[in-house]
Amino acid sequence: MTAGRYGFLLGLPLMVLCQRQVDARLGRWGAWQQALYFWSGEQVKRLTPGFENLMADLYWLRTVQYFGAERLFSTDKRFELLEPLIEITTTLDPRLEVAYRYGAIFLCEPWPVGKGDPEAGIKVLEKGARNLPRSWRLRQDLGYFRYLFLRDAAGGAQVLLEAAKLPGAPFWLETLAGTILARGGERQSSRLVWQRMYEQAEAGILRENARYNLQRLDALDAIDALNAAAKRFAEQQGRPPREARELMAFGLDPRLLKDPTGVPFEYDPARQGFWFSKSSGMWRSS
Amino acid sequence: MGSSRLTRVLAVAANTHRETVRERVLYNLVFFAILMTLSGLLVGDLSVQQDEKIVKDIGLAAMDVFGTLIAIFIGVGLVSKEIERRSLHPLLAKPLGRGEFLLGKFAGLGFTLLVNVAAMSAGLLLTLLATRGRADLGLLKAVYALFLGLLLAVALALLFSTLTSSVMAAICTTCVVVAGRFSDVIHNMKQVAPGVPGWFVHALYYGVPNFRVFDLKNPVVYGDPVGWDVLGWLTLTALAWLSVLIGCAMLAFRTRDLQ
Numbered sequence: 001m002t003a004g005r006y007g008f009l010l011g012l013p014l015m016v017l018c019q020r021q022v023d024a025r026l027g028r029w030g031a032w033q034q035a036l037y038f039w040s041g042e043q044v045k046r047l048t049p050g051f052e053n054l055m056a057d058l059y060w061l062r063t064v065q066y067f068g069a070e071r072l073f074s075t076d077k078r079f080e081l082l083e084p085l086i087e088i089t090t091t092l093d094p095r096l097e098v099a100y101r102y103g104a105i106f107l108c109e110p111w112p113v114g115k116g117d118p119e120a121g122i123k124v125l126e127k128g129a130r131n132l133p134r135s136w137r138l139r140q141d142l143g144y145f146r147y148l149f150l151r152d153a154a155g156g157a158q159v160l161l162e163a164a165k166l167p168g169a170p171f172w173l174e175t176l177a178g179t180i181l182a183r184g185g186e187r188q189s190s191r192l193v194w195q196r197m198y199e200q201a202e203a204g205i206l207r208e209n210a211r212y213n214l215q216r217l218d219a220l221d222a223i224d225a226l227n228a229a230a231k232r233f234a235e236q237q238g239r240p241p242r243e244a245r246e247l248m249a250f251g252l253d254p255r256l257l258k259d260p261t262g263v264p265f266e267y268d269p270a271r272q273g274f275w276f277s278k279s280s281g282m283w284r285s286s
Numbered sequence: 287m288g289s290s291r292l293t294r295v296l297a298v299a300a301n302t303h304r305e306t307v308r309e310r311v312l313y314n315l316v317f318f319a320i321l322m323t324l325s326g327l328l329v330g331d332l333s334v335q336q337d338e339k340i341v342k343d344i345g346l347a348a349m350d351v352f353g354t355l356i357a358i359f360i361g362v363g364l365v366s367k368e369i370e371r372r373s374l375h376p377l378l379a380k381p382l383g384r385g386e387f388l389l390g391k392f393a394g395l396g397f398t399l400l401v402n403v404a405a406m407s408a409g410l411l412l413t414l415l416a417t418r419g420r421a422d423l424g425l426l427k428a429v430y431a432l433f434l435g436l437l438l439a440v441a442l443a444l445l446f447s448t449l450t451s452s453v454m455a456a457i458c459t460t461c462v463v464v465a466g467r468f469s470d471v472i473h474n475m476k477q478v479a480p481g482v483p484g485w486f487v488h489a490l491y492y493g494v495p496n497f498r499v500f501d502l503k504n505p506v507v508y509g510d511p512v513g514w515d516v517l518g519w520l521t522l523t524a525l526a527w528l529s530v531l532i533g534c535a536m537l538a539f540r541t542r543d544l545q
Contacts, residue, residue, distance in 0.1 A: 049467040050501045054347040057340045061333050095508055098336055 041091020056093030100128030118149035139163035298390020345410035361443025435500030
């Protein structure tokens, strides 16, 4: 009894001490190394007859958790398992529309917000459109994403016109397709697309992502104004501005000096203009 | 079947139901099934916009998995335990036929499974009602088909338990149930192994109960129409298989030397 008590009293602090030592050597997330044991949805499907839907749910959960964990906790944010996880999920349950829609967003958004692989995201949506030919939402997303991420106005508009013919599709899809086709590369038509996505999406990741992109477009407008002022500044002073505050003398609205996350824009000599600060949540690789 | 024969069968069934309800393994399995259904709530919250589907998928899968485990692991003990404990001899000394005894055993465990499946379905529907404000009664079509599959598993377990020990019966029943879930693989066997004779593939395909056909989980979760004709044919298929399996079990049990 006494030995047990001593063992307990000695073991308790030792337990904490040992865990701290292990954490110091392996890192706090040492046990969270990500691995995929099956790389094909067909394999998982074969092994779980009758429970494909349940497995699809579990893989979808894992996809969402993996994406969230990489985005929030990982330092290198490689997202390398994202594509196979989405492929397995959609093979197990080809009717899981949400996996195509969110999966495409996760893949298409530029790094570090997403994987920055729009081709892979478009492939996911194309697979979805094949498996769910009556889903106008998937075709609408396919059209949007072709336009927004691949800058393919003609292809995007064509898919939107196809989506408009499906039952339940909103009446304005055809008009939107026309606008994209007519004003392909303009920021205003991108804003229109993101605005439609924002209005249509339910509260959650899709809506937040659309809101984020709308704010980013506003920020790009602000950067244009800053750069115009910077050009005038350089003509007068014979040197580019070192920081945005120097441009205040040109009557610039002070609200334009910061991006929507509150981080000031920085002068980027490589771009010869102002751009998002790397410490801002708005900064992206492209 | 005369009324006195039916009374005897029902008496065995009632006794079997009481016995199975006392089994600790039953409560363990039902506990895990309820736990799994409730975990759907938590898991659904972790997902994106799929909470209702996940609750349905997990609830139906729990019924399927744990129902099958109950059917196999309690089913294999129905006859073999009575033989091993030698409690069968005084029973058969009474005016009770071996066939009546088997039918009673089958009906007893079948009723226990019906009660379990009904309780789990009620739990699932209440969970959906509490979280989504509506209970999807269309799920009951999948539950019915699933119950037919469970009855087939009980009949298989009963057949094997008349032929061999509990352990062997559990292994054999599990193998056939798993093979029945891979019936599409059996059907397409020639694509993988072209040398296998066609008659063998056909015999295997029709000789192993096709458990895949009793799986309506996917269509009901997505709200696809499942016609009454489909349920009717599934019922007839199950009845045909049950009559064959229980008939074989009766034959085997009738000729078995119990000394």
